[in-house]
Amino acid sequence: MCGRTVLSLSKEQLQCACSYKSDKTNKYVKAEWLHEHNDGKEYIPSHNIAPTDVTPVLVSANKYRNGAKNEHVLKPMMWGIIPPWHMEDYRTHKLSTNNCRLENIKSSRLYNPILRNGGRCIIVVEGFYEWQTTEKTSKTKQPYYIYMPQEEKIEIDECTTWNNTFEEAEGWKGICLMQIAGLYNVWQNEDKVIYSYSIITMDSNSTLSWLHHRMPAILNTQDQVDAWLDINNVEADMALSYLKPITLLSWHPVSTLVNNSRNKSENCNKKILIDRKKTTQKTLNEWFNKTAKRKSDDNDCSEHKKAKQ
Incomplete structure (x- = not known):
């Protein structure tokens, strides 16, 4: 499963980090930021993002303008899909929609129509937290921070080492972000329009099975990213076939400070030592x-x- 994530980059930094190479100019273009009012909620950089928080999500520009070939845009969305049939206060639907299981998507009354209608997105994060459930003798579950392997001298929990830069010729240099496959939907009633998403999860492989039996569907290659977002040319079943358990990940234990979703500070993902x-x-x-x-x-x-x- 995936219950908390981290994204501390500013809006401008994230646009650079999600840049793509233009087919027209052969240069890197910053991802456009499309604003939406999600009941007044905006993206706030945080080291402890929880469900119902709003974060930027990467989607195909084809959804919003015709002829936008291979272009990606960022849209702020709320974590936790609101069922389209729920017409009352969006906070009262009482369904657990933070994660959706890969093996159940095609049989789901909620997720299958969204998948078929092109509601594929990528949740861009610096990493996510997971609590160890495989250690049965421990009274408290130890939280871990999981993230992509970084270049030499870059410490994921120390932003002063990231050296983030962007150039049109070479694109984004600096911290390596994690891209997680997800589904999103647009919900609306008489006076609100809210974009919301769910993170796709799958059975853990040997990389993370020591920690938890589920893991997010992390996209590790550009081919996976392009296929997942190309809703015009890659049909739903083919897109699902691109989702495979990732093998190259990094992690470290963190303080139980992260257990409380109100704690948002940079201390949440700091590495701690466990003296077993x-x-x-x-x-x-x-x-x-x-x-x-x-x-x-x-x-x-x-x-x-x-x-x-």
Whole structure:
């Protein structure tokens, strides 16, 4: 699954990071930013993005203007698709739509029509958080930050090392963003229009199965990105075939500060050290202390019995 993401780049930086090579000029063009009013919510850079937050999502420009070949645009959308049949307050539909399972999309009353109508998008993030569910002995689930491998000297949790630049000849240089396949829909009632999306998830492979049994559908190549967004030439079933579990990922443990979605600061994705040896030793010490205490209590009882005799 995927329940929290990170995107701290500004609007202008993200337009550069999502640039594409123009077929007309052979130069890199910044992705256009298309504004929409999502009930007054706007994109706010954050180190702890939660469902119902608004984030920029990459979509094909063909949806908004004819003849826009291989052009991509960014649109702010709310995380968590609003079912099109829900006509009351959009916050009261009570369905869990933050993630959609890849294996269930074609049989879904909600997701299959959206897929068939070209509602394919890419959620652009710096990384996402996942809580370890495979460690059954731990009382608390350890959160991890998962992200794409970075160039040498770039530290994902230290923005001063990113050296982000953009040039028309070479495009974006700097932090390597993660691109996750998703579905989006436009919901509206009498007075609101809201764009909302769901992240597609799949069974984890050996890369992340130690952490969690589900993982997002991450697009790792330009061919995957182009095919997923090319709604005019790549039909739905073919597009789904491009979604494969990724093998090259990086991660590190983070503080439980991220557990609270109200915590949005840069401290959320900072790397922490987990001293497992110390934890084990502490457990052993506690065991020996308890054993020693039991022996002491037994001796006290024996002395008490002798005194009574």
